[in-house]
Structures are given as C-alpha cells and as structure tokens.
Amino acid sequence: MDEPSSSADTPLWKVVELDQFHTPEKTQASQWRRSLRSVSSWLGGKSDAEHQVKGESELRRLPEVRLAHLVPPIDWAPAASALALELDGQDAPVTFFITTPYSGHVAVVRQWAEKHNIACVPTPSLSELAAGGTEWVEQCAHHREWAVPALERCFLRHTQGIQGIREFLERALSGRLGKGVIGCDSWTYAFLQRVMGLDGAPAFTLQSMEGEQLSRYFAMIAGHGGQPPAVYSTRSGRQLLPDAETKRNEKAPYKELQRLAAHCRGHIGLAWHYWRERLREPTESEEEGLWMVDALAEAELAADTGDIATLVLHALLIHGGLDDHSLGEVLPFSHHEALNARLALQRKGIVSSYEGRWQVAPLSYANVRQLLESRNYLVDPL
Amino acid sequence: MEEEQKYERLFNDIDSQALITLGIVLLSAIVLIIVSQRLLNWVGNRMHGQVRFRIFAMVPMTRLLILITALAIIVPTIIEPSLRNMVTVMGALGLAIGFAMKDYVSSLIAGVVSAVELPYRPGDWVQIEDTYGEVKHVGLRTVDIQTPDDDLVYVPHLKLWDHAVYNANNGGTSLQCVASFYLHPEHEAGWVRKALRDVALTSAYLTFDKPIVVVAEEKPWGTHYRIRAYPVDPRQQFLFITDLTLRGKQVLSASGVPSAMLPPDAALDTRNAVGSASSRGVG
Numbered sequence: 001m002d003e004p005s006s007s008a009d010t011p012l013w014k015v016v017e018l019d020q021f022h023t024p025e026k027t028q029a030s031q032w033r034r035s036l037r038s039v040s041s042w043l044g045g046k047s048d049a050e051h052q053v054k055g056e057s058e059l060r061r062l063p064e065v066r067l068a069h070l071v072p073p074i075d076w077a078p079a080a081s082a083l084a085l086e087l088d089g090q091d092a093p094v095t096f097f098i099t100t101p102y103s104g105h106v107a108v109v110r111q112w113a114e115k116h117n118i119a120c121v122p123t124p125s126l127s128e129l130a131a132g133g134t135e136w137v138e139q140c141a142h143h144r145e146w147a148v149p150a151l152e153r154c155f156l157r158h159t160q161g162i163q164g165i166r167e168f169l170e171r172a173l174s175g176r177l178g179k180g181v182i183g184c185d186s187w188t189y190a191f192l193q194r195v196m197g198l199d200g201a202p203a204f205t206l207q208s209m210e211g212e213q214l215s216r217y218f219a220m221i222a223g224h225g226g227q228p229p230a231v232y233s234t235r236s237g238r239q240l241l242p243d244a245e246t247k248r249n250e251k252a253p254y255k256e257l258q259r260l261a262a263h264c265r266g267h268i269g270l271a272w273h274y275w276r277e278r279l280r281e282p283t284e285s286e287e288e289g290l291w292m293v294d295a296l297a298e299a300e301l302a303a304d305t306g307d308i309a310t311l312v313l314h315a316l317l318i319h320g321g322l323d324d325h326s327l328g329e330v331l332p333f334s335h336h337e338a339l340n341a342r343l344a345l346q347r348k349g350i351v352s353s354y355e356g357r358w359q360v361a362p363l364s365y366a367n368v369r370q371l372l373e374s375r376n377y378l379v380d381p382l
Numbered sequence: 383m384e385e386e387q388k389y390e391r392l393f394n395d396i397d398s399q400a401l402i403t404l405g406i407v408l409l410s411a412i413v414l415i416i417v418s419q420r421l422l423n424w425v426g427n428r429m430h431g432q433v434r435f436r437i438f439a440m441v442p443m444t445r446l447l448i449l450i451t452a453l454a455i456i457v458p459t460i461i462e463p464s465l466r467n468m469v470t471v472m473g474a475l476g477l478a479i480g481f482a483m484k485d486y487v488s489s490l491i492a493g494v495v496s497a498v499e500l501p502y503r504p505g506d507w508v509q510i511e512d513t514y515g516e517v518k519h520v521g522l523r524t525v526d527i528q529t530p531d532d533d534l535v536y537v538p539h540l541k542l543w544d545h546a547v548y549n550a551n552n553g554g555t556s557l558q559c560v561a562s563f564y565l566h567p568e569h570e571a572g573w574v575r576k577a578l579r580d581v582a583l584t585s586a587y588l589t590f591d592k593p594i595v596v597v598a599e600e601k602p603w604g605t606h607y608r609i610r611a612y613p614v615d616p617r618q619q620f621l622f623i624t625d626l627t628l629r630g631k632q633v634l635s636a637s638g639v640p641s642a643m644l645p646p647d648a649a650l651d652t653r654n655a656v657g658s659a660s661s662r663g664v665g
Contacts, residue, residue, distance in 0.1 A: 304428055311586050376589060376591070
C-alpha cells in the first residue's frame with residue numbers, strides 16, 4: 001500500500017489498482033478510539049463520552065426537501081469516467097471494479113457500460129441460484145463485450161449456489177466469454193478470492209478520500225457551485241466546510257472531517273450517509289448555520305455479541321445483503337433462528353432494509369467490520 | 383545443649399511483628415491470587431481470537447509469580463537464610479514429602495512446570511488419557527477440563543510426567559476438525575472429493591486462513607472420506623463438524639452416492655479422533 005498523499009489538489013475521484021488502495025490518515029487511531037469506546041461502554045454502560053459544544057436538544061432534523069437539496073444522492077458519473085480511463089489500456093479478459101457496501105460499484109459499472117454501449121448481464125434469480133442453475137452464464141456468451149454490475153447477486157454461499165458463479169468465472173477468466181467488466185462488493189470479492197482464486201484478473205477500486213477531499217465534496221454538493229452554507233461541528237464548534245476566507249488562506253479546518261474519513265476508511269458512500277444522517281439545524285429560528293452532530297455516535301455492537309448475530313452479519317456482508325429466505329439458506333441454523341437474529345439486529349439499528357434486502361446499516365458498518373476482524377472472520381481488503 | 387543451640391540458630395525469633403508480617407504477606411498473596419485469577423478469567427472469557435489465549439496464558443504465570451514473591455518474603459522471616467540452614471530445612475522437607483505427600487507435591491511441581499512450559503492453558507482443547515475437553519482453569523495441583531458433555535474433570539498435573547498431552551489448538555485459534563463420510567466403493571471419487579471440498583468452502587464457520595484437505599482412504603468395505611478443515615473459533619468445533627456432516631450427507635444423497643454398508647464387526651478407524659473431534663456420520 002502506498003503512503004497517503006495530503007495534497008489539497010488531489011482529484012476527488014481516483015480509480016486505482018486494488019493494491020494501491022490505502023486507508024486515510026488516522027484510520028488506526030480511529031479503530032483504537034472505537035475499541036476504547038466499546039470497552040468503556042462495556043465496563044461502565046453507555047455514556048456521553050465527549051463534551052459537546054452544542055447539545056442535540058438545541059437542534060432538530062432538517063426537513064426532507066432541504067436535506068435532499070443540501071445532500072443530493074452521489075453522482076457516480078465522475079467515478080465512471082475515471083474507471084473508463086483505467087480500462088482503456090486493459091487487455092485482460094476480465095477486469096474487476098470493487099467497492100465496499102454503499103460505495104457505488106453497481107452504479108459506476110452500469111454508467112460505464114451505458115456510456116460505452118456495453119450490455120449488462122442480468123443477474124440470476126434466487127431460485128435459479130438455489131438450484132445451481134448456470135443458464136444465466138450463457139447470457140454473456142451472446143456478447144463480445146459485457147458488464148456485470150453486481151457480482152454479489154450471482155451466488156449464494158452453499159454448494160449449489162456457487163456452481164453458477166464458478167462456471168462463469170472459469171469461462172470469463174479464461175477469455176471464452178469475450179471481454180468483461182465486473183462490479184463486485186469488496187466482501188464478495190474477498191470470499192470469491194479464497195473460494196475460487198481471482199488473482200489472475202486486474203482489480204480496481206476508488207481511492208479513499210481524506211478529510212480535505214470530503215470537505216471539498218460536501219461543500220460542492222451543498223453549494224451547487226456557489227458558496228456552501230456554514231456547517232459547524234457540535235463537538236468542537238468549528239466550521240466544517242471551507243468558506244471563501246479559509247480557501248484563500250489554505251487553512252481550512254479538516255480535523256473533524258478527517259475523523260469522519262478515518263472512521264469510514266475513506267469510503268465516500270459511507271461518509272455521505274453519515275453526513276446526511278447527522279446534519280441538523282438549530283431549533284431557534286433566528287440562529288443561522290447548520291450543525292453536524294458527533295460523527296461517531298452510532299448504533300453500537302456490544303462486545304459480547306453472540307455467534308448467531310455475528311454469523312448473520314457476516315453472511316449479509318458476503319452476499320451484499322440478503323432477503324430473509326435466502327439468509328436462512330446460507331446459515332447453519334433454522335430459518336426461525338436466522339429471522340430472530342435478524343430482527344434483533346434490526347431493532348438495534350445494525351441492519352436495515354436497502355433495495356429490498358437486509359444489509360448492515362451504513363452507520364454500523366465500521367463497527368461491524370471491526371468486530372468481525374477481531375473475531376478472525378474473513379474481512380474485505382478495503 | 384549443643385543440639386538445642388543449633389535449632390535456635392536455624393529459626394529466627396518469631397516475635398509479634400514477624401507474625402504480623404507473615405499474616406499480612408500470606409493474606410495479601412491469597413487475595414492477590416484470587417483477584418488476579420478471577421479478573422484475568424473474566425476478561426479472557428469476554429475476548430475473542432488470539433487476545434483471549436494471551437490473557438488466559440497469564441493466569442498460571444501470574445499466580446506463580448505471586449507465590450514466589452510471597453515465599454521470598456516469608457522464608458527469610460522464619461529461617462536464618464544461610465546455606466547450612468537451607469540445606470537442613472530442604473533435607474527435612476524432602477524426607478517428609480518423600481514418605482507422605484509424594485504425589486501431592488509432584489502435582490504441585492508439575493503445576494509450576496506447566497506454568498512455564500505451557501503444555502496447556504485455559505481456552506486450549508486438550509486430551510489427557512481419555513479426557514477430551516476445554517481447559518477451564520489451570521490450578522496449583524490440577525487442571526480443570528470441561529468435556530463436551532459438560533462434565534468438569536480435574537486432572538492432576540503429575541500426568542505431565544508420564545502421559546502424552548494432546549493439545550488441539552496450543553494457545554491459538556486454529557483447531558483442526560475432521561468430518562468423516564463412509565461411502566460404498568462404487569462411486570465417482572473425483573466428483574465426491576470436489577463436492578466435499580465445496581461443502582467445507584461454503585460453511586459459515588470456516589476460517590480461510592488454513593487449508594481444507596479432503597482425504598480419501600480405501601477400506602475393505604468402501605471408501606472413507608475425511609474433510610479436514612478449521613473453524614473460525616475453536617469453540618465452534620462441534621457446530622462446524624455437524625454443519626459439514628449434515629450438508630455433506632445432503633449433497634451426497636442428492637447425487638445418489640450410496641453409503642457404505644459396514645459389516646457389524648468392522649472396526650472404525652478411530653486414530654484420527656485423538657486431538658480433534660471427529661464426526662461419525664455416515665454419508
């Protein structure tokens with residue numbers, strides 16, 4: 001992994017080879033802080049660990065309309081263009097583009113394919129996967145060039161469920177299916193790498209963003225090309241987005257957003273969810289400006305989380321989300337137990353429904369990843 | 383008269399101050415041992431992975447250090463610490479131990495050796511003679527092993543001197559599990575091997591840090607297959623073997639692979655049961 005660059009003119013969207021990916025500065029410190037917080041809440045119960053300049057009671061959530069204006073959905077087109085630049089020089093039969101959950105590999109590969117008039121292979125149905133069917137693989141054979149935006153939708157972790165993807169990858173990697181680009185969740189990639197071996201194919205990902213880049217990005221989407229509104233941190237009271245003065249002096253305070261970047265391991269998709277969920281406005285109408293409540297205050301996983309919950313979370317991440325029926329199929333206990341565990345996690349806010357599937361909630365992702373890593377489960381390379 | 387003077391020189395004068403010192407040292411040692419053992423076990427039981435085993439490994443060592451420190455304070459308080467006095471005391475102690483408490487003291491000494499050599503520590507899965515289970519506590523005289531049937535077996539440390547100790551995970555998280563399948567000789571062996579490997583690869587309990595090996599062995603009654611693989615956590619071993627066995631049976635029977643028909647007197651190979659739990663499911 002390379003040393004991170006701290007240059008202020010670093011492009012926001014940079015596609016790099018997987019082994020060039022590096023986490024933002026202070027990521028390790030962020031993990032230690034999370035562990036410490038977990039231990040202290042375990043020993044002494046949950047408490048407001050840090051002093052806040054502005055209390056949450058003085059703030060309220062923004063109306064949906066205003067929130068949609070200030071934090072619009074991420075436009076992945078620049079990332080698709082950056083991917084196109086990297087793919088131009090590629091001769092390999094298959095190229096992977098991987099990102100963490102919520103970080104846009106599906107949208108990026110789909111947009112890239114649309115722009116280049118390349119066919120996207122439809123994902124197989126769950127019943128086809130459960131039966132070990134390989135008909136969907138033939139869809140690729142009809143095209144000289146093709147794209148699979150979400151490889152995580154093409155397998156289930158059981159003996160039948162991996163037959164189709166195995167045949168697909170064997171044929172694709174050997175070049176028998178022409179040339180393709182595969183978008184893949186980073187957890188699925190880690191799993192398939194161990195199960196089938198993907199070392200022969202080049203893999204790209206989005207480079208992590210530092211605090212300065214997050215600050216620029218949030219200012220850009222909130223300002224719509226003009227001056228962004230003033231956003232302050234409830235923790236420090238400092239302004240988070242650079243105004244004209246700080247831009248000129250190049251002394252923009254990125255400490256808070258660097259904390260967020262480190263917490264999200266530099267993944268813009270996760271940071272966007274935090275930004276959207278944590279923006280508040282003062283209850284007093286005469287006060288101006290917006291506030292971002294403490295970025296690290298999230299749904300926490302207890303240190304003594306049981307094996308069943310851990311296995312459910314791991315299965316959800318490996319598959320990029322699952323419905324209840326499929327979840328029961330890939331876990332070594334009854335559907336009833338799997339459902340119970342999923343409901344308990346949902347109640348705590350650790351899993352949520354996203355695009356019709358249960359997934360680890362974006363604000364819990366960092367905690368869940370750290371828990372799984374500490375318990376020796378397979379984790380993603382990002 | 384001369385003999386009396388000799389013994390007077392052997393022991394120090396035990397006045398009230400010395401008695402108070404001895405009492406305080408003994409009490410402190412006992413309290414420290416109890417607190418440290420409980421605290422370390424409590425913390426260790428709430429940890430996972432390698433950290434758990436590191437904390438457990440500190441349990442007997444901490445107790446040993448406290449005991450040595452206490453003895454280092456107590457002995458010079460009671461006995462005039464000269465070479466002659468030490469030889470006299472050790473000789474007398476040796477005689478008493480040799481006749482009366484040989485096995486007890488042998489276990490205590492083996493306990494000290496076990497704290498240094500670490501043939502087992504809390505959290506390890508060990509087999510000593512016919513007892514297989516998880517080491518729950520390494521005491522002064524015994525090691526407490528909890529069997530899968532939830533029996534707590536107290537095995538004296540002196541077994542260390544003349545019995546093999548099979549340690550399945552040796553202070554780490556990797557513990558090999560074996561799931562056996564006994565198949566009729568008429569089947570496509572290559573396909574079965576691949577299918578059993580897929581069964582292991584798709585288990586939720588599998589750790590990918592260690593290899594999966596499918597071993598086939600031809601027997602007079604058929605073919606004996608074993609999946610050798612490692613769970614994420616040693617405590618998942620029985621769930622892991624069950625998962626492998628059930629899903630393996632399902633895959634084999636769905637493909638029409640017949641089970642071996644064992645003659646009643648066929649002796650199953652139990653050699654591989656040592657040091658790791660092995661399922662006896664017939665697939």
